Amino acid sequence: MRTIEITGGAGTAEALRPAERPDPQAGPGQIRIRVRAAGVNRPDLLQRLGYYPAPPGAPDILGLEVAGEVDQVGDGVTRWHAGDRVCALLGGGGYAEFAVVDARHALPIPDGLDFVQAAALPETVFTVFANVFEGGALKAGETLLIHGATSGIGVTAIQMAKAAGARVIATSRGPEKAAAAKALGADISLDARTDDLAAALAEAGGVDVVLDMVGADYAALNLKALKPFGRWVVIATLSGAKAEVNLSELMMKRIVLTGSTLRARPADEKARLAAAVEATVWPWVASGAVRPPVEATFPLEQADQAHLRLEAGHHIGKVVLTL
Missing domain, CATH: 3.40.50.720 (NAD(P)-binding Rossmann-like Domain)
Structure with a gap:
C-alpha cells in the first residue's frame, strides 16, 4: 500500500516521504478501511517532531482519523460489511491506503457527507x-x-x-x-x-x-x-x-x-465514547448543525505541504489528505 513515512528521524515537514508497505490485515474484532481521506491534526505534527510517540500497539504511521469503505472484516465483527462507508478514530495509521481499526471505533458516514467531510469529524x-x-x-x-x-x-x-x-x-x-x-x-x-x-x-x-x-x-x-x-x-x-x-x-x-488526552485511552473507553458520540452528536451531523469546514485538501503524497499549512497557523477549519 501507499503510505507516508517519517524519514531520517523526527524533524521538519520535509521528513515526510511517500513509501510502500505491506497491506495490513484485519484481526479479530477489527475492520480494514480503504482510506479515501485522512484528517491532519496537531498531534501528527507533534509526533513528527518526536514529542508524541504512538501508543503501544499502534502503527508508527501518522494519522488519527480516516474515512473510506470497509474493505475487510475480522472475526467476530457483525456490524460492518465490505463496502460500508465509515469514518473512524485511530491510534495511528491514517496516512495510508489502508487502515486497520477496532470495529467499535468506526461510525457510519451520515447521508450527504463526502469522504473529505467525514474524515474531518472523528478526532475533533x-x-x-x-x-x-x-x-x-x-x-x-x-x-x-x-x-x-x-x-x-x-x-x-x-x-x-x-x-x-x-x-x-x-x-x-x-x-x-x-x-x-x-x-x-x-x-x-x-x-x-x-x-x-x-x-x-x-x-x-x-x-x-x-x-x-x-x-x-x-x-x-x-x-x-x-x-x-x-x-x-x-x-x-x-x-x-x-x-x-x-x-x-x-x-x-x-x-x-x-x-485530558484522547489517543492513549483504552480501547474499551474509546468504544464507549464512540457509542456516546453516535447517540448524541451524529444526529447533529446528519441535520447539518455540525459540519466542520475543510480549509484545504492535499493528495497523500503532499503530506509535507499539509503539515506546513497547519504549522503556519492561518487555517480556518480542517486540513485533509485525499487518496
Whole structure:
C-alpha cells in the first residue's frame, strides 16, 4: 500500500516521504478501511517532531482519523460489511491506503457527507465531546469560552455547543478568524490581538466552561472569567505547559480544573465514547448543525505541504489528505 513515512528521524515537514508497505490485515474484532481521506491534526505534527510517540500497539504511521469503505472484516465483527462507508478514530495509521481499526471505533458516514467531510469529524468530534460535554459538563443555557476557535477543534466545538443550546464566546487571532468564528455561530467573537479579552469577558457576564488550547498565557484570564462552579478544561498548551494559578481564587469560586488526552485511552473507553458520540452528536451531523469546514485538501503524497499549512497557523477549519 501507499503510505507516508517519517524519514531520517523526527524533524521538519520535509521528513515526510511517500513509501510502500505491506497491506495490513484485519484481526479479530477489527475492520480494514480503504482510506479515501485522512484528517491532519496537531498531534501528527507533534509526533513528527518526536514529542508524541504512538501508543503501544499502534502503527508508527501518522494519522488519527480516516474515512473510506470497509474493505475487510475480522472475526467476530457483525456490524460492518465490505463496502460500508465509515469514518473512524485511530491510534495511528491514517496516512495510508489502508487502515486497520477496532470495529467499535468506526461510525457510519451520515447521508450527504463526502469522504473529505467525514474524515474531518472523528478526532475533533470525539475530543470535543469528551472534554466539553463530559469533562466540562456543558449544559444548554450555559456559556462556553473557546480559545483557538478557528482550529479544527475550535470550529467543531462552536457548532457542537450551539447545537446543544449553549452560548459561545470565541477567541482567535486576527479579524479574518474572528469573523469566521462569528459566521460559524459564535455569539461573541473576540480578536485576541486587538480586543481587551478580560474586559469583554467581564462585560459578557463570565463563562461556565473554558475549552483551553492555549495554556499558560491564558491561565489568569480563564480563572478570572469563570463563574462560580465553572469548569476549566485544558487540551493543549501552545503557549506553555507551566502556569501560575491562584489556588485561593480557584477554591473560592469552586472551580474544577481538568484536562485530558484522547489517543492513549483504552480501547474499551474509546468504544464507549464512540457509542456516546453516535447517540448524541451524529444526529447533529446528519441535520447539518455540525459540519466542520475543510480549509484545504492535499493528495497523500503532499503530506509535507499539509503539515506546513497547519504549522503556519492561518487555517480556518480542517486540513485533509485525499487518496
